[in-house]
Amino acid sequence: MLCTCRINLVRWLSALWQGAGFPEENELINSSGRQRQSHSPLSASTLLQMRVTVFLLVIYFSGASAAPILEPIFGWLEGLSGSNNSSPSPAAATVETQSLDELYKLAVTEGGQLTVRAGGDTSVQQDPFVQSFQERFPNINITITVDLSKYHDGIIDRSLNLTGKAGVDVAHLQTYHDFVRWKAEGRLLNYKPAGWDQVTDDVKDPDGAFVGMAYYLFTNTYATAKTSASDAPKKFLDYLDSKWKDRIVSVYPNDDDAVLFEFYKIQQTHGWQAIYDFIAQGINWVRGTATPSTVLLSDGPEAVTFTTATGFPDASSGVVEQLPPESDSSALVIWAQRAAIFNTAEHPAAAKLYMNWLLSVDYQTVLASGGWSVRNDVPQKEGLKPLADYGSMLDTKPFDKWMLDRELVERFRMQFEQLLGLPQGLSPIDEPAGSLRRIGVYQ
Incomplete structure (x- = not known):
């Protein structure tokens, strides 16, 4: 020493x-x-x-x-x-005590405008969300821009670089590492909406800079018209059975970090040969994590996937999700989509109203109809256990850790770019509005 x-x-x-x-x-x-x-x-x-x-x-x-x-x-x-490259974080926020109605009045007085950037795969993905918000708060004009999270962050960063402002009031995205970085740079407003203490600690920043607003889960999904619950794959190695050749649809791993994490888990669990064997199954590679559901419901041969989130719909929807056995959950990923207010928000009152609505019991109950709420006092979908009861299988922390290690993420992405080439086809955002089928609460 x-x-x-x-x-x-x-x-x-x-x-x-x-x-x-x-x-x-x-x-x-x-x-x-x-x-x-x-x-x-x-x-x-x-x-x-x-x-x-x-x-x-x-x-x-x-x-x-x-x-x-x-x-x-x-x-x-x-x-x-001053050798730390992070700006000092403002003091931690106190929990909001005003009601939604009181916050609504403040937002209307402010001008009744709100701008949001939301991560998603289709241009119409947030339409029911916007409709629900405006039914509750009719005098707020909310403008939501939907795009892939990996594109939103670049747009926000360029705006911050050019103008010093984020150009948006609120963002909720998959890219956890961006929120950690934005906080370190002093870009986010420390704010704790009402109900903060009921939100699971793992998905919220202790100072209030950002918070998880919804859980997303990719797991085994099958088309009821093409196979049965007993026959559909339960774990990754089941997908390598010859009966699934040319019958699997998957999102390009190198086009989505959550899907890439699934394949990273698969490689770590089963090795590269299992990846090669999977590719040899004649996979229909697609862009956008809402796309596999549409393909499953089409007249094509594809019957199964593990790269989409449908929110555990009932069988009448045409697709069904199944959790894997605890012995092998490699073909599964779960994370909390984070939301934050930028400290340059032009409509801070409306942004606070929005964050409180996102975490309200009423809206979290809607989200829990597709699985689980980020609030501990909102029950999960009937037939499921509390999230914590699934242990490491449905632990969100491994994905967060993965997202923070950008060197590892990009190195692994390049492995699949070499194996599969660049993702082919239009961005799912550019697909015609009616071309993708909506299944469940998350699509």
């Missing part, structure tokens, strides 16, 4: 005595590589503190007993020099 301290001391002495910090750290690129931040000049008092500290360090430099004293001092200096 003493050796490390001495190396650190040499590194700090000249720069801190002059109050200059480290030239190589004066301008940092954040983890996304998209935006630069500069450190503020040091005040006279801070410079004096640094010089006193340097003097103390010199006194202790030659003593072995100095190590435990020097280490905390280095930590203090690190904070003074």
Whole structure:
């Protein structure tokens, strides 16, 4: 430890005595590589503190007993020099106490406008959502732009870079890592809607910067007109049976991070040969996670998939979801779609109304009709157990961890780009509105 301290001391002495910090750290690129931040000049008092500290360090430099004293001092200096590339987070928010009706009045007084960017696969995917909001709050004009989450974040980042503003009031997206980064950059408003304490800790930021608004689950799904519950695949290796050759539809793994995570789990569990064998099954590769349901309901041969979310509809819908056995849940992914208010929101009152409505018992009950609510006091769909009872199989944390490791994600994505090529076809957002079938609460 003493050796490390001495190396650190040499590194700090000249720069801190002059109050200059480290030239190589004066301008940092954040983890996304998209935006630069500069450190503020040091005040006279801070410079004096640094010089006193340097003097103390010199006194202790030659003593072995100095190590435990020097280490905390280095930590203090690190904070003074601004070597962290994250902006300080504002104080944690308190939980909202106003009712929806009170918040509604404030939003109307503000002007009655709201802009939202929502992750999704079809241009009409959020239409029932918008209709439900406007029925409850008719004097709020809500404009929701639906697109793939991986495109929304780039649009928001460019706006922040060009104008300093996000260009939108609220976003709810799959890209968990973006919310973590935006918080670190000081882009998000710390806000805790009513009912915050009922939201599962795993899906909310402790300071209120973002919160999970809905769970999404991709798992075994089959067309009732083409196979039966007993015959349909229950675990990944079942899809390799010759009877499913040319009868499987799947989203390109390299086109969606959640699907990519499923294939990562499969590769980690069963190895690359299982991936090769799956590809050899003559998969119908498609874009957009709402697309497989449409294909299953078509006249084509495709009967099964594990890359779509339908919200456990009843058999009358034509498709049925089945959870895998605990022994192999590799072909499954679950995550919480995060939502946040940007601190540059032009309509903050309407944004707060929206966030409170998203987490309200009434709306969470609607979402739970397709599985589970992010609120602990809203019961799950009949026939399902509480989410926590499924243990690691339906744990959202592994996907969050995966999303934060962008080097791993992109490296694995390139593996599938080499195996399958670039995703082919129109973006699902550009498909004709009537070409995709709506199944369940999430599509």
